Amino acid sequence: MKGIITNAGCGIGARLADALAQMRWEVEALDTGVAEVGDAAALKARLRDADVLFVLELHADLPRAAREDRIRQRLAAAEAAGVSRAVLLSSAEVYADAAGSRGPVRETAPLYRDEDGVPEAARIALGAEQAFQAGATTATERVILRVPDLYDRTDPAALAPLRAIMFEGTAAAAPLPLQRLHPDDLSSALIAAARVPAAGGHVFNIADPMGIGPDVLAYELQRLGRLLSEEDPTDDRVRPEYPLEQPVLATDKASRLLDFRPRRSAWIGLAECAQEIVFGLRADGLVPDNTPKVPAVIAALESRSRPLAGKVCVVTGATSGIGRELAVILSRCGAHVVAVGRNATAGAELLSELEERPSCMPGEFIAADLSAMSEVRKLADTILARHARVDALINNAGAVFAARKTTADGYEATFVVNYLAPFLLTKLLVDAIPAEGHIVNLSSEIHRRSGLDFSDLFSSRNYQPLEAYARAKFANMMFSNALADRLGPEGPRVATISPGMVRTEILNREGAKDRPELAAMNRARNRMISPEKAGTYVASMLIDPKLSGLTGIYVDQDSLSDIAPATANREAGAYLWSVSEALVEMA
Amino acid sequence: MKVLVTGPTGAVGQYVLEALMRTDHDVRVFTLPDSMHRINYRDRIEMVPGDLADRDALDEALDGIELVFHTALISPPPAIDPDMLEHVNARGTRNLVKACRGAVSRFVMVSSNNVYVPHRMPNLWPLTDDAQREAHGNPSQQALGESLIRAEDAVFEAAETGAFDFAMLRPSIISGRKSPFVDNLVTQLIRNPEAADGLRRMWDTMQWTHGTDIGTAALLAADHPDLRNQSILVAGEEPITAYDVLSLMWEIMNVGREDNPYAELAARHNVGVPKFYPAKLRAAGWRPRMTAKNCIQEILGRLEFYASTSVNFPAYMPVE
Incomplete structure (x- = not known):
């Protein structure tokens, strides 16, 4: 035809x-x-x-x-x-x-x-x-x-x-x-x-x-106008039955x-026209913009805007879990990453990833076991010898030990890795951190459930892995608050962040299976967030303009949260500081 | 041209393979050893068994290959856990991409619309090819999005260093053989039509793409100059909700009758405008051939076949 x-x-x-x-x-x-x-x-x-x-x-x-x-x-x-x-x-x-x-x-x-x-x-x-x-x-x-x-x-x-x-x-x-x-x-x-x-x-x-x-x-055109322009049009989602x-x-x-x-029914025709009308209104600014609100870190990664170009960022515990993902994220944001970890093979793998990926900046790896105070000092010396300025120190390394363990210095390991090592490393590096620089300590909401027993900092009387972890994170939190006070509003910004429950190996180390409470938490892995997601939360402390200018804050995942009053007690904070100084001196 | 298809038995791979059978390419497939018996057209293709973690097998599979269709990606949580998603999607793709360097000229990967920012609300419609990416949803959905974004990045970055050209297809919900999601939806609605309300709330507006249409899109993406180094949304034409599925099921099962009790309900729940607009594919001349009704017809036919064979078996088979 x-x-x-x-x-x-x-x-x-x-x-x-x-x-x-x-x-x-x-x-x-x-x-x-x-x-x-x-x-x-x-x-x-x-x-x-x-x-x-x-x-x-x-x-x-x-x-x-x-x-x-x-x-x-x-x-x-x-x-x-x-x-x-x-x-x-x-x-x-x-x-x-x-x-x-x-x-x-x-x-x-x-x-x-x-x-x-x-x-x-x-x-x-x-x-x-x-x-x-x-x-x-x-x-x-x-x-x-x-x-x-x-x-x-x-x-x-x-x-x-x-x-x-x-x-x-x-x-x-x-x-x-x-x-x-x-x-x-x-x-x-x-x-x-x-x-x-x-x-x-x-x-x-x-x-x-x-x-x-x-x-x-x-009525229908107005319903469509709302449905096609509002963020949550649940009330207008279904067309009513009209006479x-x-x-x-x-x-x-x-x-x-x-x-x-x-x-095609008249309703489809109306909806199409209404959508076109809404497009016109949006172009004229009469209807809210619908550009999706993506977290600042994701936006920076996707657009490769490299907000951290030229910055030196030290990340501890960077060979696995959150730290590894964080190192990659910071590198993709343009930072020169100084990765710290115990596992040299994993460190070399990280470095080669940073080297090979065109989205990443080259970084460096320093092997160090943070459970020994001498190694922390050596680490700080190495960093300071290589870099006159450290723009961000992220005390990420953390651990839960299924059975009580003492370090070479004779201290309890949970307390040392989660609190004392970051305390010492921060003290040694703080002078190299500029006023617009960052100190980020990783914490956990679990610290709220705990307190600090100055008579038994090393949990020698009764060792429960999660309790020891919570105490160490409590001390870390108290230290962060005291540090923010000492550095003042003009000094480097101090922030603590709880990334939430993360799919890492922290609960899955040797001996964890013998601890029912650890095994139960580890079984919930599928409901935890990924280390990558946690990494974006931590990176947002340096990148998100809403957070990066603040000091003395505690952030739960992606939102500012209240500081537990017990950790803000100044006298206790000062006492903890002096005890910690004595402990690192003695080691 | 020598062509490799990974994951040739999957919801996408089997249709890519089918589409390739209409071309004169030499086809090789890379497959898990325990699914080799499910591969179609075995008399016309070369098969290399292995998995994406096996470097030697990958080297063997990629020997002389100029064009890769990477469809060996897994999706549906919660059946698959996040570590597995990371292992197969992210690390598997990274391994494959690494093994590709050299001879491969184009790398076509079939990712998912899941990588885009949340796009449930009609004020964001229609979503198009270059919308922003962000893994979202509950942790297991997020894990899927993250693993796919990592896989995509591996491909993008390899292309950036000159390894090959890519085409990144991102289909919406896939219908066809081996697509448990749509099968489940239809089965649930057969058992209990009243489930439609809950299913509508849960999934809201969907725009199914049939595997055959993804197959043609993949072949188009493999050699169309405008689709070189592009991310490409793939979606059928009709926006539907669970009520539309119910209504179409009724139509299929009651041919010739006009008193569809679900038609009005379905129309009221349908926003009336599409959720996805596959702009790049349309500009390249692609049009989906399978309608939502075709997809449902296929599923109902299959379910009837299962039902008719299963009557021969006792419901409960005693073990000695």
Whole structure:
């Protein structure tokens, strides 16, 4: 089959051409360039082997007389060329008394007569219909489709009245129920009119079978406006059941003869138009911006903005768990990472990852066992020898020991690794940290459940792994608060962060299986967050503008949280400080 | 061209393999030894058994290969734990990418729309190809997103250093053989249509893509110049909720009747505008051929087959 579309340049023409092409029709456009007037022979030649002529002139931007001339001329050419059918797209405006009609308006209802007082749209459509019917013989069957406005989101004229209703409510709506058609359905109606044998010579109303009254229309457009623009539109998520209105146009003839029913409901058409209106409002700033709010660290990683370019960041415990992910994240943010850990093989692997990945900056690794105070001192010396400035010190290394363990210095290991080593390392490096630099200590919400027993810092009377861990984190917290006090608001920023329950090996070390409480926590791994996620929480202390300027803060995952009052006790803090100094001196 | 498909028995891989059977490429597949018996077209392809942690097997599989379709990625939590996701998706992809350096000219990976920022709310629609990425959801969903983002990054960074060109496909919910999610949805609705409300709340708007359409998208992405080094959203055309699934099921099972009791309910729950718009694929001429109704028809047919064979077995098989 071959179809010729006149005025194919309009939106409807393009859609129709698409739909026909999908049905394997041969499609040709007959546009303004061809055969304006008098070139009847050329026009006839173009139409020769066509089966159907689609006349879309109603949507051409022409004076009335020129439009009618053109339609007449094309139909004459079609007759001469033996085109078997012509389909005219007309308008439902032609009916004289749609408002006064008792039932839906049928195709046989009275039309406007060509007199004064006829609306312009009706006058144009009537003229087109008359021109289309002129000089009809049996050669070309003619089909007229009378169509209301379309839900055409690409057409500003179709959106303007809907936009007005969205803003002004029922007052802006026409009194008659709306029966607009979806543009895709118009294409299928045109195709049906071209194909169905019984359609020849008939006039059809093509419209949505359901009428939407002005109140419902206003309510629905406003609901859609909220649904498509608000962040949490739960109340508006489901369309309510609206009362049905009697339609203006009767559509049963098209349904019987053409077997045409709109595939897309009016609600879809309305939603599409409402979305387009909301896009426009958003562009004008009248509707909240919908750019997703991504955490600062993720945004920096995704955009490669490298906010830490040129900064030296020391990360302890960087060979596994949170520390390893954190080292990679900081490196991807542009930092020069000084990774500290016990496992030299894992350290070398980390370095080669930083080296190989184009998103990372090269870093360095220093092997050190933080449970020995001498090694902490050696570590600090090495760092200070290599770097005059340390922009961030992240005391990440931490451990839970299933059985009580003492270090080479004779101290209890949990206390040393989680508190005493960070205390000493911070003290040794603090002078190299500039005022806009950071000291970040990793803590855990578990510290809130605990306190500090100065008479038994090393848990020698009763060792419970998690209790020892909580005490050490409590001490760490108390130290952080005291440090923030000493450094003051102008000094380097001190922050403590609890990353939450993280899928690391901290609860899974040797002997953990013998401790039911540790084993139970480790079994909940699938509900924990990843080390990577925890790493982004820690990195946000350096990168997130909302946090990076603050000192003396405690952050639970991604939100500022209250400091446990017990850890802010100044006297106890000062005492802990002096005891700690004595302990590191003695070691 | 010599082509490698990893994961040729999966929800995506089997359709990529099927699509490749219509081309004149020499196809090799890389597969876990214990799923070799499930590979289709075994008489027409080369098979290399192994897993993505096995460097030697990877070298053997990649020998002479110019084009890679990496579909050996796993997805559905909670059945698969986060450590496994990390192991297969992130580390597996990293190993594969490392082994690729040299001969491979294009690397097509099938990731997931899960890597994008949360896009449940209609004010964010339609989501398109280059939306931001952020792993989100509960910890196991997050683990999936993270593992896929790490896998994607491995590919992006290898491409950056000149190893190969990539095409990163991100399909929405996949329908087809071996897609337990849609199967479960339909099964639940058959057993209890009233589950639709809960399922609608849980999954809200979905836009299923059938495996065959992902297969054609993958082949297109393998040689289309505009899709070179692009991230590409893949999604079917219809936005649907669980109520639409119910309504379509009724239509399929009641051919010729017009009194669908779920039609109105389904229409009311459907926002009416698409959630995803696969702009790049559409510009490259791709159109999904399988509608949601086709997908459901396929599932119902399969369920009927299972039901008809299972009647031969006793419900309970005693063990000696």
